[in-house]
Amino acid sequence: MAGLAKSFGSGAMTNSIDEIEGADAIFVTGSNTTEAHPVIAYRVKKAKQNGSKLIVADPRKIDLVKYADLWLQQKPGTDIALLNGLMHVIIRDDLLDKKYIQKRTENFEAVEDIMEKYDPEHVAEITGVPAEDIVKAAHMYGEAERASILYAMGITQHTSGTDNVLSIACLAMLTGNVGKENAGVNPLRGQNNVQGACDLGALPNVYPGYQAVDDEEVNKKFSEAWGVELSDEVGLTVTEIFDGIEEDEVKALYVMGENPVLSDPDSNHIREALEQVEFLVVQDIFMSDTAEYADVVLPAASFAEKDGTFTNSERKVQKLDQVIEPIGESKSDWEILMELANRLGHDWDYSSASEIMDEIARVSPIYGGISYERIEEEGLQWPCPDYDHPGTKYLHKGEFSRGLGQFNPAEYIPPAEKPDEDYPYVLTTGRRLFHFHTRTMSGNSPGLEEQYSEELMEISLADAQRMEIEDGDRVLVSSRRGEVESKVTVTDRVPEGLVFMSFHFAESAANVLTNPALDPVAKIPEYKVCAVNIEKS
Amino acid sequence: MKLTINGEKLEATEGQTILEVAQENGIDIPNLCYSPELKPEGACRMCVVDIEGVADPVTACTTEVSAGMVVETETPSLKKMRKVLVELMLANHDVECLTCDKAGDCKLQDYAYRYSVKKVRFEGEKTEFKGIKDDNPFFIRDNRKCILCYKCVNLCKQVQGEASINLENRGFDTRVTTAFDLPLEEINCQFCGLCVNECPTGALMEKSALRKARNWELKKGSTICPYCGVGCELELNIDENDQIVKVTTNSDNVNRGQTCVKGKFGLDFVNSEERLTKPLIKEEGRFREASWEEALDKVADNFGRIRDEFGGDATAALSSAKCTNEENYLMQKFMRAVMGTNSVDHCARL
Amino acid sequence: MATNEENIPSYQDLDFYKSQRRLALANCGFIDPESIEDYIASDGYQALSKVLTEMKPQEVIDEVKESGLRGRGGGGFPTGMKWQFAYDASGDKKYIICNADEGDPGAFMDRGLLEGDPHSILEGMIIGGYAIGADEGYIYIRAEYPLAIKRLEKAITAAEEKGLLGEDIFGSGFNFKLQIKAGAGAFVCGEETGLMASIEGERGMPTPRPPFPANKGLWDKPSNINNVETFANIPIIIREGAASFKELGTEDSSGTKVFALTGMIENTGLAEVEMGTTMREIIFGIGGGIQDDKEFKAVQIGGPSGGCLPDEKLDLPIDYDSLIEAGAMMGSGGLVVMDENSCMVDVARFFLNFVQSESCGKCTPCREGTRRMLEILNRITQGEGEEEDLELLRTLAESVKKLSLCGLGKTAPNPVLSTLRYFEDEYEAHIKNDECPGGVCQNLLPGYIIDYEKCIGCTYCIDACPIDVVDGRLEEIHEINEEDCNACGACEPECPVDAIIQKNYIEHFPQYRHLLEEDEEEVEA
Numbered sequence A: 001m002a003g004l005a006k007s008f009g010s011g012a013m014t015n016s017i018d019e020i021e022g023a024d025a026i027f028v029t030g031s032n033t034t035e036a037h038p039v040i041a042y043r044v045k046k047a048k049q050n051g052s053k054l055i056v057a058d059p060r061k062i063d064l065v066k067y068a069d070l071w072l073q074q075k076p077g078t079d080i081a082l083l084n085g086l087m088h089v090i091i092r093d094d095l096l097d098k099k100y101i102q103k104r105t106e107n108f109e110a111v112e113d114i115m116e117k118y119d120p121e122h123v124a125e126i127t128g129v130p131a132e133d134i135v136k137a138a139h140m141y142g143e144a145e146r147a148s149i150l151y152a153m154g155i156t157q158h159t160s161g162t163d164n165v166l167s168i169a170c171l172a173m174l175t176g177n178v179g180k181e182n183a184g185v186n187p188l189r190g191q192n193n194v195q196g197a198c199d200l201g202a203l204p205n206v207y208p209g210y211q212a213v214d215d216e217e218v219n220k221k222f223s224e225a226w227g228v229e230l231s232d233e234v235g236l237t238v239t240e241i242f243d244g245i246e247e248d249e250v251k252a253l254y255v256m257g258e259n260p261v262l263s264d265p266d267s268n269h270i271r272e273a274l275e276q277v278e279f280l281v282v283q284d285i286f287m288s289d290t291a292e293y294a295d296v297v298l299p300a301a302s303f304a305e306k307d308g309t310f311t312n313s314e315r316k317v318q319k320l321d322q323v324i325e326p327i328g329e330s331k332s333d334w335e336i337l338m339e340l341a342n343r344l345g346h347d348w349d350y351s352s353a354s355e356i357m358d359e360i361a362r363v364s365p366i367y368g369g370i371s372y373e374r375i376e377e378e379g380l381q382w383p384c385p386d387y388d389h390p391g392t393k394y395l396h397k398g399e400f401s402r403g404l405g406q407f408n409p410a411e412y413i414p415p416a417e418k419p420d421e422d423y424p425y426v427l428t429t430g431r432r433l434f435h436f437h438t439r440t441m442s443g444n445s446p447g448l449e450e451q452y453s454e455e456l457m458e459i460s461l462a463d464a465q466r467m468e469i470e471d472g473d474r475v476l477v478s479s480r481r482g483e484v485e486s487k488v489t490v491t492d493r494v495p496e497g498l499v500f501m502s503f504h505f506a507e508s509a510a511n512v513l514t515n516p517a518l519d520p521v522a523k524i525p526e527y528k529v530c531a532v533n534i535e536k537s
Numbered sequence B: 001m002k003l004t005i006n007g008e009k010l011e012a013t014e015g016q017t018i019l020e021v022a023q024e025n026g027i028d029i030p031n032l033c034y035s036p037e038l039k040p041e042g043a044c045r046m047c048v049v050d051i052e053g054v055a056d057p058v059t060a061c062t063t064e065v066s067a068g069m070v071v072e073t074e075t076p077s078l079k080k081m082r083k084v085l086v087e088l089m090l091a092n093h094d095v096e097c098l099t100c101d102k103a104g105d106c107k108l109q110d111y112a113y114r115y116s117v118k119k120v121r122f123e124g125e126k127t128e129f130k131g132i133k134d135d136n137p138f139f140i141r142d143n144r145k146c147i148l149c150y151k152c153v154n155l156c157k158q159v160q161g162e163a164s165i166n167l168e169n170r171g172f173d174t175r176v177t178t179a180f181d182l183p184l185e186e187i188n189c190q191f192c193g194l195c196v197n198e199c200p201t202g203a204l205m206e207k208s209a210l211r212k213a214r215n216w217e218l219k220k221g222s223t224i225c226p227y228c229g230v231g232c233e234l235e236l237n238i239d240e241n242d243q244i245v246k247v248t249t250n251s252d253n254v255n256r257g258q259t260c261v262k263g264k265f266g267l268d269f270v271n272s273e274e275r276l277t278k279p280l281i282k283e284e285g286r287f288r289e290a291s292w293e294e295a296l297d298k299v300a301d302n303f304g305r306i307r308d309e310f311g312g313d314a315t316a317a318l319s320s321a322k323c324t325n326e327e328n329y330l331m332q333k334f335m336r337a338v339m340g341t342n343s344v345d346h347c348a349r350l
Numbered sequence C: 001m002a003t004n005e006e007n008i009p010s011y012q013d014l015d016f017y018k019s020q021r022r023l024a025l026a027n028c029g030f031i032d033p034e035s036i037e038d039y040i041a042s043d044g045y046q047a048l049s050k051v052l053t054e055m056k057p058q059e060v061i062d063e064v065k066e067s068g069l070r071g072r073g074g075g076g077f078p079t080g081m082k083w084q085f086a087y088d089a090s091g092d093k094k095y096i097i098c099n100a101d102e103g104d105p106g107a108f109m110d111r112g113l114l115e116g117d118p119h120s121i122l123e124g125m126i127i128g129g130y131a132i133g134a135d136e137g138y139i140y141i142r143a144e145y146p147l148a149i150k151r152l153e154k155a156i157t158a159a160e161e162k163g164l165l166g167e168d169i170f171g172s173g174f175n176f177k178l179q180i181k182a183g184a185g186a187f188v189c190g191e192e193t194g195l196m197a198s199i200e201g202e203r204g205m206p207t208p209r210p211p212f213p214a215n216k217g218l219w220d221k222p223s224n225i226n227n228v229e230t231f232a233n234i235p236i237i238i239r240e241g242a243a244s245f246k247e248l249g250t251e252d253s254s255g256t257k258v259f260a261l262t263g264m265i266e267n268t269g270l271a272e273v274e275m276g277t278t279m280r281e282i283i284f285g286i287g288g289g290i291q292d293d294k295e296f297k298a299v300q301i302g303g304p305s306g307g308c309l310p311d312e313k314l315d316l317p318i319d320y321d322s323l324i325e326a327g328a329m330m331g332s333g334g335l336v337v338m339d340e341n342s343c344m345v346d347v348a349r350f351f352l353n354f355v356q357s358e359s360c361g362k363c364t365p366c367r368e369g370t371r372r373m374l375e376i377l378n379r380i381t382q383g384e385g386e387e388e389d390l391e392l393l394r395t396l397a398e399s400v401k402k403l404s405l406c407g408l409g410k411t412a413p414n415p416v417l418s419t420l421r422y423f424e425d426e427y428e429a430h431i432k433n434d435e436c437p438g439g440v441c442q443n444l445l446p447g448y449i450i451d452y453e454k455c456i457g458c459t460y461c462i463d464a465c466p467i468d469v470v471d472g473r474l475e476e477i478h479e480i481n482e483e484d485c486n487a488c489g490a491c492e493p494e495c496p497v498d499a500i501i502q503k504n505y506i507e508h509f510p511q512y513r514h515l516l517e518e519d520e521e522e523v524e525a
């Protein structure tokens, strides 16, 4: 996110989901699309049938590889090298969109400088991808009229996550693929309202609509709108909050609909923090590993029991209706929050979710034209500044949100943790088709549970044979931070030396193992690479 | 370009089929094998229409419009032929509409009504089947109700990219099944439900909906899938006890009538017994139920106390990528305006 | 054994050959089909050389158009026009396909050509490839024709060796390669879209047209598909000129057509005649008339989904359009002749049974409708027909014809419709009078009766009857239980005194009068 905003002025998917079908080339990297975003995968497959070329970069032989024209099986954590290699070839073989670079971007010189040394042979050494495939991919992508890049957490969840994204932005701008229909740079959002949570200011540095908290004008505007004095100091991020608790600076924590014990890296550290915090309130629809630590647990109504809006990956604000009465005594989160605010001396009197949206429209320009009336039938894509605006199908048409697109090329830096004698394997984490996140929802769906009820760590045949491990055996996986047990499946989806686990299951909580080393800018932990040891248990 | 359908002068663009133009203009041409997501199959033949100057009827789903075309969609002879088609399908169908869970939402039934099929004139032998296939937790397959529109097979192949279900045998003995008749769980079925969503008859049905309620008794509410960031629009079908009986979807949205296994079959957690139904307060390491009054007071007291004692920055909140925009807005407003801190974040990055 | 050469008439004088006009078949039987030299010696590959050295593709197409050649695979679509579509279609890759699937039961005209003169087909295809801009061709051939496949393979190798196939043919810069693909064994794989699906390795199921093969054919590339005989005519047209080809035949159907004569006719075999020849000339001239001097009843023309024409149509000149008019079709050129002892309902049932079982199952009318039609015909031939059945049959036949997706379904009802049109009385006889006029339908055959004046009570008939419906004691008069007799006729030849007579003879022959009177008396009493 941080990366795209820096390059383009906005961190969201530049284009719409439907537009994928019209691309001439699609480059999927760091996204196991068929399992994490199946419906987007349908569009990719359709594009393929329509004649588009498909390049998949992934250390694992994910399902999408089956449909790919080219599979770049890179070593985990070598994304920048790979991207730089592609850019090197694009510059070398003159596949640039020079007019576009000149008219719409800045800082191109930096790209030329850095890419110089990333010739295919050098990159092949770092990434393990054959040099000729790098050349082929560069041509496939570079020669396409409309080339679209899709990526997800496989790109961002690294210490170099921001640089990864910046490099992707460079690649797209070099070839003039931003601000164009059916092309673009498209981060796929993992959870259904990540986009909305960001848009609405659930971030320590911005108010709703990405308005900086330390900007005087903005501060004034919100102070007036809400009728209170507001702090202009950037707040703490998730990881900083937990550190703050340890340092006794944060004493009260409110967790609404999240389960950091399973979803955050280095779970043991999180558990300690939750144990320590003076007051913890957790608001959720199910009891969770996190709620176990709470002083007060508040029962929330589920998505089916309330009105509201979600904003999807393509920036579309969509309405959901209350379909059933709240279960038991549960209440919607917004009602709970309002009651608390009023107990603390405020005077909120929203009578419906729709009224809240009207307030959002007033204070957040990108949502300026959104109202329940307008999105009753079909959602609207932001930016939608006023009530006559039809919404925005793709961003940066004619001009970037920040004016000129900015090239911010990066050098390749190896992952924070490398396999060594004690921890000889690389663990990478991700999702499975039948489950979602920490299974708060999917784990309570009997059919989904039946399909996939425990973790099966993926391991290559070569590694399995060496350790005399067979399908279904249990192993002990350990890292510098902890250890978990898991069953294994022996598969050709992972290459030798790499193992894969999902973070869905408490019993085999992958995040006990993962490295909390953060990307310095986006503060995203390195979920995708950590060194582990494996023993038969 | 301009053309005429049923006397109405209409606008169309080159490359559109007669069926597409008709649908755009609210003219309902019967169809069973058509789906906007698929290459036209031309199998059911229900969409036949007459074109002025063309001797035999043509299928509207496969015929592209041309300028000045004059089309009739519901002439007496077309009606007669469609009636024959419906009768032919019914003659080889397990007609048990009285108890069928698809009744009320079944296109075959609708067309039988529309073309006044009271009695099937061509009774005869039926294709032999081995009975209902119940081999997974999500849906059943009943070949005796299948009218061989091939939508399921084509969706599986063309949209999902799998060939989990396919055709076996030829001619009158054709049937839809899996390779070697294996259970769906043993082949590469993704349980996306694409096939179930579009089956026009009771041949593919959600297991959760069997013997629960007649279709017309179900209340439908529109929602957005709570799982991934695609934001599929879904319809919750609710019975009188507020239980989600099945999840359906229609086509004019981001997912275009398509689903994945989580949205289609994984929303039953809403009615789970495990849901939290009362506020809980921890005392001496154990949770006890509490009233909202007590619980909210306790939260407000503690947050107020800590704010007043240590300053707003001693409080923090994790908002949620699963809550609505409005709730995220209120959470950050709560932290900023009420608690006086910007320490609000969520697990966006995870 | 020594033969007396003088007594053998020259082949041209035989009735069978006298009225034929052998053009496509000209080489068959006269050259060694496995020798490319033989073919070349009889002017083979001259046309190809002319095309490649002297003509532009458009000129070739114009020449074919000019000749008036129409597709010999059944549809009768003008070949030149088809080539033009494929030529006009844009695409860097195009295919030319020869349809040698010949799935009609009893048809063997394509086989005759494939086995007798394979090079003529190759030459036609290469010319076609040059004309439309294809550099690759497929011959989709029935797997049950191993000899034809072998000869084609040999021919291809020989042509390659001679530089007539492959790169830069005749130094013209034109490249063309040919592959053979053995058929999947289903009749419907002969339908062009089904055939292409089959080459692609898919289920041989037809797909809707448009898109037409000329625009989106094999592997979605522009393709042209023609029948074996169509291709065989191409070298002749190029060599002899369109004008001389057009002189043959009728205004709208030029050239010749090969027919496969079968059925109750004296001479069976392949006959090539000019278009416009009458059916009478073919059946009574070339075919030598009906076997055993029986009466002609009908001729099924056009294969299993052709139509049955009665004697009043015998003077119809054979061409594409008049056949359609009469309710039949050219099809691939099958002619099955039926004599007085045929039952037209049973004939319709027989052909429908074939197409029904060959339905691919894709579209509703053909898959379900032909089955219901067959069930009705089964009922009628078993004597269980109802009066409404004829109406139902007509309704179904019309619907299947109008609604089906591909040619198989569209033509499947033809035998039923044409017999209903010309022989409705036979249907009625079955339904109303429980009678099969042709004497074919077992359940409707009149049973046997014993002439009490002749019976000597030998009991032979009791022993012969497989279902034990004859009663009688030794040396007493025997009797057949008429109700139960299924008319198998097993007893009749066993009777030493010819006392067993089929019931329907009684009224025709005076010597059985006494049996008739008795019948009537019984009725009066």
Ligand SMILES: Cc1cc2nc3c(=O)[nH]c(=O)nc-3n(C[C@H](O)[C@H](O)[C@H](O)COP(=O)(O)O)c2cc1C
Residues within 6 Å of the ligand: C070, C071, C072, C073, C074, C075, C076, C077, C079, C099, C100, C101, C102, C103, C104, C187, C188, C189, C190, C191, C192, C193, C225, C226, C227, C228, C230, C332, C406, C407, C408
């Ligand atoms: C069911 C069915 C079977 C067919 N079988 C054959 C066949 O065996 N041989 C053939 O040449 N054409 C066959 N055809 C016709 C082809 O579809 C196509 O019209 C023909 O190959 C075109 O060649 P032509 O233009 O040279 O006639 C068949 C058509 C149908 C509907």
Ligand code: SF4
Residues within 6 Å of the ligand: B152, B155, B156, B160, B162, B164, B165, B188, B189, B190, B191, B192, B193, B194, B195, B196
């Ligand atoms: S559920 Fe999806 S994958 Fe399974 S058979 Fe149906 S369409 Fe195919």
Ligand code: SF4
Residues within 6 Å of the ligand: B145, B146, B147, B148, B149, B150, B151, B152, B153, B176, B195, B198, B199, B200, B201, B203, B204
């Ligand atoms: S199962 Fe349903 S969708 Fe599939 S072919 Fe049969 S009727 Fe059509």
Ligand code: SF4
Residues within 6 Å of the ligand: C188, C205, C206, C358, C359, C360, C361, C362, C363, C364, C366, C367, C404, C405, C406, C407, C408, C409, C410
């Ligand atoms: S008409 Fe018959 S053979 Fe042709 S597509 Fe339909 S079912 Fe298949």
Ligand code: FES
Residues within 6 Å of the ligand: B030, B031, B032, B033, B034, B041, B042, B043, B044, B045, B046, B047, B048, B059, B060, B061, B062
């Ligand atoms: S909808 Fe056109 S043939 Fe089925």
